[in-house]
Amino acid sequence: MYINFWYVLAESRELGREPLKVKALGQHFVLFRDDNGRAKCLANVCAHRGGSLGGAWAGGGAPRIVDGCVVCPYHGWRYDGEGRCQKIPTLAAGAKIPSRARVDAYPVEERYGLIFSFLGDLPENERIPILEIPEWGQDDWSIVTMVYEWQSSFDRVVENVMDATHAEFMHPSASLEGQFQEGANCDTELLDGDDPWGNVFRITSHSLTLLQGYHGAAQAWAKMHFQMPTSSGDTETGDFHFCSYVTPIDKYSTKRYMLHARNIAQGDGADEEIRKTNLQFAWEDRVVVEEIQPVTPSLFDSTDLLLPEEKIMLAYRKSLQAWDRKGWRIDSEQVLRDQDEVVYAIPSPARRTQKSWVLPRVPTREISSNSTTRS
Numbered sequence: 001m002y003i004n005f006w007y008v009l010a011e012s013r014e015l016g017r018e019p020l021k022v023k024a025l026g027q028h029f030v031l032f033r034d035d036n037g038r039a040k041c042l043a044n045v046c047a048h049r050g051g052s053l054g055g056a057w058a059g060g061g062a063p064r065i066v067d068g069c070v071v072c073p074y075h076g077w078r079y080d081g082e083g084r085c086q087k088i089p090t091l092a093a094g095a096k097i098p099s100r101a102r103v104d105a106y107p108v109e110e111r112y113g114l115i116f117s118f119l120g121d122l123p124e125n126e127r128i129p130i131l132e133i134p135e136w137g138q139d140d141w142s143i144v145t146m147v148y149e150w151q152s153s154f155d156r157v158v159e160n161v162m163d164a165t166h167a168e169f170m171h172p173s174a175s176l177e178g179q180f181q182e183g184a185n186c187d188t189e190l191l192d193g194d195d196p197w198g199n200v201f202r203i204t205s206h207s208l209t210l211l212q213g214y215h216g217a218a219q220a221w222a223k224m225h226f227q228m229p230t231s232s233g234d235t236e237t238g239d240f241h242f243c244s245y246v247t248p249i250d251k252y253s254t255k256r257y258m259l260h261a262r263n264i265a266q267g268d269g270a271d272e273e274i275r276k277t278n279l280q281f282a283w284e285d286r287v288v289v290e291e292i293q294p295v296t297p298s299l300f301d302s303t304d305l306l307l308p309e310e311k312i313m314l315a316y317r318k319s320l321q322a323w324d325r326k327g328w329r330i331d332s333e334q335v336l337r338d339q340d341e342v343v344y345a346i347p348s349p350a351r352r353t354q355k356s357w358v359l360p361r362v363p364t365r366e367i368s369s370n371s372t373t374r375s
């Protein structure tokens with residue numbers, strides 16, 4: 001799991017007037033809306049004595065958001081959207097709020113009906129942009145949003161999203177007509193894309209052109225131009241565009257927010273049909289992907305055998321290696337070892353300028369190339 005990327009933490013419709021506790025990268029966060037309705041994201045652990053800011057409130061009925069601040073259910077400390085404590089109810093009159101009374105606050109963008117948060121400490125001009133969906137809001141496009149939760153590591157999920165050749169074997173209803181049963185039926189190539197954060201891969205066969213790519217550690221997309229039979233017996237030509245925002249909940253479980261855009265099949269009930277088909281495909285994927293071993297793919301290609309047509313996987317793993325070398329990979333083993341005594345925080349941008357935080361920064365590490373051996 002990697003810090004310094006945008007992750008979807010919830011759908012916009014899930015965040016109303018109450019704070020919402022969510023988990024990502026093995027850590028807990030609280031989302032809430034300030035007085036202007038803007039979504040905010042803080043580390044969920046109160047700087048006082050570790051109360052859960054988004055957790056249950058046994059008092060019943062007490063407001064959880066006051067003056068645009070989220071209120072800790074334990075002793076009522078109030079934190080604004082920047083993570084600063086604005087009120088400590090038990091503080092003696094005239095006493096100053098301690099400067100360490102703050103929690104990490106993360107940049108938030110609400111887009112495409114989703115709440116994205118940048119979980120890391122990079123300054124704004126160094127952050128990867130969110131993968132865009134240009135079809136959003138366009139008249140001739142319809143979009144359905146699907147949310148899946150799998151017991152798999154996030155990188156296995158991203159690889160599954162980018163993996164074209166499994167489709168014919170795992171999704172019989174996709175009618176891919178033997179493209180991948182005989183390699184000669186299709187061409188695969190890695191393109192020179194213009195995304196410094198990702199790569200693009202093209203597959204062409206007699207009836208299908210498919211572009212697939214990734215953008216950062218946990219966002220992937222596919223564009224498919226194809227012919228589809230209609231209920232009246234004709235064929236319709238058009239496009240499906242898929243955009244997947246993948247959020248590691250922890251090392252072993254993952255949420256995937258998938259937006260499926262199309263400029264065909266727009267009739268009544270079409271959305272429901274698309275949802276049904278996507279659910280079927282997701283179930284077919286899930287039963288296989290959850291069983292893959294090891295849990296996380298080796299970044300050094302030592303525990304599986306990639307074929308030349310799987311260049312996109314190799315490119316993705318090379319990108320992950322590069323982000324490892326930047327020190328963005330969370331040391332999950334240490335986090336798990338320490339979990340009973342230490343709670344860590346994903347570093348927020350404010351840590352670049354402010355020192356002395358109550359919670360230590362989550363440990364990160366680089367995977368070394370000789371961490372597995374072959375003989």
Ligand code: FES
Pocket residue numbers: 046047048049050051072073074075076077
């Ligand atoms: S633990 Fe949050 S106010 Fe005391």
Ligand SMILES: [Fe+2]
Pocket residue numbers: 160166167170171281285
């Ligand atoms: Fe699939």
